[in-house]
Amino acid sequence: MSLENIFTLPSEYNDLRDSLRSLSENEIAPFAREVDEDHRYPQEAHDALVKSGLFAAHVPSEFGGDGADALATCIIIEEVARVCGASSLIPAVNKLGSLPLILGGSKEQKERWLRPLAQGKGFSYCLSESESGSDAASLKTKAERKGDSWVINGSKKWISNAGVSEFYTVIAQTDPSLGSRGITAFIVEKSDPGVSFGAPEKKMGFRGSPTREVYFDNVTIGDDRRISEVGKGFALAMDTLDHTRITIAAQALGLAQGALDAAKKYSHERKQFGKEIFDFQGVQFMLADMAIAVETARQITYAAAAKSERGDKDLKFFSAASKTYATDVAMKVTTDAVQVLGGYGYVSDYPVERMMRDAKLTQIYEGTNQIQRIVIARNLP
Incomplete structure (x- = not known):
C-alpha cells in the first residue's frame, strides 16, 4: 500500500x-x-x-x-x-x-x-436559556400551535451575534409533557413582530462579537418556518452540534497558532544578557511544547472535519474530542505565549493577552469541556 x-x-x-x-x-x-x-x-x-x-x-x-x-x-x-x-x-x-x-x-x-x-445576512442559533445550558432539554421557550401558525414565547440566552444576524434558528418546546421529544425547531427573522434583544453582555473575550439575550413576545409565524418534524427539534439540535463543535476546535486552533506565531517572533526580537531570549533553553522548551500541542490539535481537528463531511459513525467521539483537545491546547498555548512575552504579554499592545481571553470561552461554549468528556466516554471507539 x-x-x-x-x-x-x-x-x-x-x-x-x-x-x-x-x-x-x-x-x-x-x-x-x-x-x-x-x-x-x-x-x-x-x-x-x-x-x-x-x-x-x-x-x-x-x-x-x-x-x-x-x-x-x-x-x-x-x-x-x-x-x-x-x-x-x-x-x-x-x-x-x-x-x-x-x-x-x-x-x-x-x-x-x-x-x-x-449574500451577507447572518444566521444565529438559539438553544441556550438562563436555566437551560448543559441540560439543553430543559428549555422553557414555548411554541404553541394555533391553526396554521405557531406562537413563540420565551427567551434565549448567550446568543452570539444576536441583533446583527437577520435569521435565528429557535429550538422551542411544543409539548412539555414529552420532554426532549416535544421540542421543535423553527426559523425566526429579526424583523418578526415580537422579537427583541437584550443589552450586549460585557465579556472577558470575543468582545467584538455581540452576545445578547433574544426575547420572543407572542412571535407569530407560519408552519413554513418549522424546519424539523414536530417533536424532532432536540435531535436536530444535537446532530447540529456534532458537526459544529469542530468549528470551535478550528477557532481554538487558530487562536493557538496566532499566539505561537507571536511568541516565536518576539523570542527573536527580545534580547537579554546579550542574546535573543530564544537562545535560552527554558524558552525553547516552551515554544517546542506549544508547537507540538498546536500541530496535534490540528491533526485531530482536520480528522474530525473529514468525518463530519463523510458522516462517519464515530463522528460524535471525534467531534467532542477535537473540541475538547483543541480548546484546552488554546488555553495552555495562549497562557504560555503571555509568559514568553513577559510584561509585554500582559498589555494590549501585543495580541496574546486578547488571544488568552478569547481562548477561555472556547472551553465553555457549544458544550463545556466537562460535558464533552462525558460525551467522549459514552462514545469510546
Missing part, C-alpha cells in the same frame, strides 16, 4: 489557506485590537468575508454559496481566528445557525434563507 499523500492536504486546501492568510492579515488584523477594545462588531471582517464569498462558504452552491466542505470551513475559521477571534465567529456562527436548516429543511426553505445568508 502506498503512503503517498495520506497525510498531505490536497493543494486546493493549501491554496485556500494562502488566500485566507492574505485576507486576514491585510483586511482583518489591522482592526482586531480596536474591535476588542471598543467592544464593536468587526464590520470590516464582515465586509471582507462577504466580498470574498467566505461569509458563509459552507452554503451549498445551488443556494448561492461556495459549497465549502467541513475541512475548508474549518480552515477559513482557523485562519481568521489566527488574527481575530471575534471575527472568526462570523463564519462559525453562520454555520451553527444555518446547519439545522441544511440538515432538516426543505429545498424551498433552503432557497428562502440560505441564499440571503450567502
Whole structure:
C-alpha cells in the first residue's frame, strides 16, 4: 500500500489557506485590537468575508454559496481566528445557525434563507436559556400551535451575534409533557413582530462579537418556518452540534497558532544578557511544547472535519474530542505565549493577552469541556 499523500492536504486546501492568510492579515488584523477594545462588531471582517464569498462558504452552491466542505470551513475559521477571534465567529456562527436548516429543511426553505445568508445576512442559533445550558432539554421557550401558525414565547440566552444576524434558528418546546421529544425547531427573522434583544453582555473575550439575550413576545409565524418534524427539534439540535463543535476546535486552533506565531517572533526580537531570549533553553522548551500541542490539535481537528463531511459513525467521539483537545491546547498555548512575552504579554499592545481571553470561552461554549468528556466516554471507539 502506498503512503503517498495520506497525510498531505490536497493543494486546493493549501491554496485556500494562502488566500485566507492574505485576507486576514491585510483586511482583518489591522482592526482586531480596536474591535476588542471598543467592544464593536468587526464590520470590516464582515465586509471582507462577504466580498470574498467566505461569509458563509459552507452554503451549498445551488443556494448561492461556495459549497465549502467541513475541512475548508474549518480552515477559513482557523485562519481568521489566527488574527481575530471575534471575527472568526462570523463564519462559525453562520454555520451553527444555518446547519439545522441544511440538515432538516426543505429545498424551498433552503432557497428562502440560505441564499440571503450567502449574500451577507447572518444566521444565529438559539438553544441556550438562563436555566437551560448543559441540560439543553430543559428549555422553557414555548411554541404553541394555533391553526396554521405557531406562537413563540420565551427567551434565549448567550446568543452570539444576536441583533446583527437577520435569521435565528429557535429550538422551542411544543409539548412539555414529552420532554426532549416535544421540542421543535423553527426559523425566526429579526424583523418578526415580537422579537427583541437584550443589552450586549460585557465579556472577558470575543468582545467584538455581540452576545445578547433574544426575547420572543407572542412571535407569530407560519408552519413554513418549522424546519424539523414536530417533536424532532432536540435531535436536530444535537446532530447540529456534532458537526459544529469542530468549528470551535478550528477557532481554538487558530487562536493557538496566532499566539505561537507571536511568541516565536518576539523570542527573536527580545534580547537579554546579550542574546535573543530564544537562545535560552527554558524558552525553547516552551515554544517546542506549544508547537507540538498546536500541530496535534490540528491533526485531530482536520480528522474530525473529514468525518463530519463523510458522516462517519464515530463522528460524535471525534467531534467532542477535537473540541475538547483543541480548546484546552488554546488555553495552555495562549497562557504560555503571555509568559514568553513577559510584561509585554500582559498589555494590549501585543495580541496574546486578547488571544488568552478569547481562548477561555472556547472551553465553555457549544458544550463545556466537562460535558464533552462525558460525551467522549459514552462514545469510546
